[in-house]
Amino acid sequence: MENETKRITCGVxxxxxxxxxxxxxxxxxxxPHHRDCYKSxxxxxxxxxxxxxNQYKKPDLSENxxxxxxxxxxxxxxxxxxxxxxxGASYAAGTxxxxxxxxxxxxxxxxxxxxxxxxxxxxxxxxLGDGVTAAEARRFVFTNTRRYLPKFAxxxxxxxxxxxxxxxxxxxxxxxxxxxxxxxxxxGILSVCFTLFIIPFQNIFYxxxxxxFSNQPDLFSTVISDTAKNNVPILILAAVGVILQIIxxxxxxxxxxxxxxxxxxxxxxxxxxxxxxxxxxxxxxxGANFFLLLAGFLAVQYxxxxxxxxxx
Numbered sequence: 001m002e003n004e005t006k007r008i009t010c011g012v013x014x015x016x017x018x019x020x021x022x023x024x025x026x027x028x029x030x031x032p033h034h035r036d037c038y039k040s041x042x043x044x045x046x047x048x049x050x051x052x053x054n055q056y057k058k059p060d061l062s063e064n065x066x067x068x069x070x071x072x073x074x075x076x077x078x079x080x081x082x083x084x085x086x087x088g089a090s091y092a093a094g095t096x097x098x099x100x101x102x103x104x105x106x107x108x109x110x111x112x113x114x115x116x117x118x119x120x121x122x123x124x125x126x127x128l129g130d131g132v133t134a135a136e137a138r139r140f141v142f143t144n145t146r147r148y149l150p151k152f153a154x155x156x157x158x159x160x161x162x163x164x165x166x167x168x169x170x171x172x173x174x175x176x177x178x179x180x181x182x183x184x185x186x187x188g189i190l191s192v193c194f195t196l197f198i199i200p201f202q203n204i205f206y207x208x209x210x211x212x213f214s215n216q217p218d219l220f221s222t223v224i225s226d227t228a229k230n231n232v233p234i235l236i237l238a239a240v241g242v243i244l245q246i247i248x249x250x251x252x253x254x255x256x257x258x259x260x261x262x263x264x265x266x267x268x269x270x271x272x273x274x275x276x277x278x279x280x281x282x283x284x285x286x287g288a289n290f291f292l293l294l295a296g297f298l299a300v301q302y303x304x305x306x307x308x309x310x311x312x
Contacts, residue, residue: 008032010032010033010034010037010045011026011031011032011033011037011044011045011046011056012033012034012037012038012040012041012045013034013037013124013135014124015034015124015125015135017032017034021034022034022035022036023035024038026044026046026047026056028044028047028050029044029046029049029050029055029056029057030056031044031045031046031056033045036278036279039279040139040278040279040282044056045099046099048095048099049091049095049099052092052095053092054091054092054095054099055099056099081093118138118145118146119134119135119138119145119146119149120145120146120147120148120149120150121150122134122149122150122152122153124138126153126156127156128149128152128153128156128261128265129152129156129261129265130265130269131269132264132265132268132269132272134149134152134153136268136272137149137152137264137265137268139282139286140264140267140268140271140282140285140286140287141264141286141287142282142286142287142288143287143288144288148257148260148261148264151257151261152257152261152264155257155258155261160258161254161255161257161258162254162256162257162258163253163254163257164252164253164256164257165253166256167249167252167253167256167257168249168250168252168253169249170293170296170297171187171188171191171248171249171252171256172184172185172187172188172191172296172297172299172300173292173293173294173295173296173297173300174252174256174293174296175187175252175256175259175296176188176289176292176293176295176296177288177289177290177292177293177296178260178263178288179285179286179287179288179289179292180259180260180263183259184292184296187248187252188296188299188300190244190248191245191248191300192299192300192303192304192307194241194242194244194245194248195241195245195300195304196241196304196307196308197237197238197240197241197244198237198238198241198242198245199304199305199308200234200237200238201234201235201237201238202238204226204231204234264286267285267286271285
């Protein structure tokens, strides 16, 4: 296949193909792909354009050796063509997906749609660290890549921290949902322990009845006052628990994105060098599991009460 793929790009990742690459060709239109890229989507990147005027055609290479990328043929009537918001290719307005990159044609769906860049403005070939490209990180992160990839890029250039609201409100659940199991378990255990500090004060709070504070405008102030008079250690323990819980949430929010970036880079490197089935490992180790987010949230909410019931 010498020179067949010279300066031609893969239909999926758009990286240039070289003679020593493992390349496969679509049996319908002849579009070249990396074998792994083809397997990752299970079909030709230009499948939606097969049999139409936008079907892939091998680009001519310029005489001066300039690189040439595939461009879809625009419709004859400019009003009947759209420009892809992701890769910039022009194609017929009725085509459901861009033949170049596969991005959805929002106009064909109907209604007002804002520009959506799955890379968050980060170039696909950008090295996010240790040779892991943004395209590889996107494949691993899979969901909400528009948020995470720019964060990873900023950290590549020196930014040490960030802020993650999900990690702030649900530290255990967020780590677990992103399959960082060790971090999720540790934050979950700490959250349960800190909540145990607060439960004795909550029990006092719940024992009050409306008649106890009918002449008091603020029940919370009443409970704190009575607890301070009768059981100072419970009030101190509750205050410590609240403070520690806030500290844990803030640390998770500040360092969560950096921890996730390191997790992504470490696992992508391992998949690239050790995996026998990259597709399976990307799916198993990457993406998000929202069931674990719910499980982590429920565990932190209810496990302390269950523990206290056994300690009585």
